[in-house]
Amino acid sequence: MNDMFQSSSYSAVAADAYSLLHKQLDALLDGEPDMVANLANASALLxxxxEEVNWVGFYLTKGDxxxxxxxxxxxxxxxIAFGKGVCGTAASDQQTIRVPDVHQFPGHIACDAASRSEIVIxxxxxxxxxxxxxxxxxxxxRFSEEDELYLKQFVDILIKHL
Incomplete structure (x- = not known):
């Protein structure tokens, strides 16, 4: 297991690792116009x-x-309705939400009982x-402020290709 993802104090190593991830995403999506293909590859790459994740994926807006x-x-x-659960709240507020313990988030929607923490961008x-x-x-x-920063950058690169 990669030790750099065990601690929230991994700044220099994390910056390098996320930088490589961002370059890989940009190269992977370059020239491909299909959104589903790009989101599929982005979720697989992430x-x-x-480390220590059990679900990585996308929800797409359809109406409300x-x-x-x-x-x-x-x-x-x-x-998931806008405004409901972590995903719906992040979508309606257009704000990233980092949840250290999903059982403490009011209205959390439990899709997988094994999930304990979550980040939605x-x-x-x-x-x-x-x-x-x-x-x-x-x-x-599981998710630090540093993860949040670099995952937002990941989404920014993704948006450039959508």
Missing amino acids: NQFL ELVLGPFQGMPACVR PIVKDGVTIGVLDIDSPSLD
């Missing part, structure tokens, strides 16, 4: 890169709800929420 998109992990909830293009990146972990407090 799933391979991140999020609908399951490409992902890696166990079967998941198919539809909204995908906003031209002021419109087009979806969210959702990552779950079986470990409590």
Whole structure:
């Protein structure tokens, strides 16, 4: 197991690792116009890169709800209303939400009972929420402020290709 993802004090190593991840994503998506293909590859890349995660994927905006998109992990909830759960709240507020313990989040929607912590980054293009990146972990407090920063940058690169 890669020790750099065991601690929240891994700044220099994490910066280098995430920088490589960002370059890989940019190269992987370069020239491919299909959104589903790009989201599928992005979820696979993140799933391979991140330690201690059990679900990595996307929900896409359809009307006033999020609908399951490409992902890696166990079967998941198919539809989530805007404003409901972590994903729906992040989508409606257009704000990243990091949840150290999902059981403490009011209205959490449990798609996988093994999930203990979660981070959701909204995908906003031209002021419109087009979806969210959702990552779950079986470990409590898995996602640091540093993870949040670099995962937002990951989404920014993704948006450039959508």
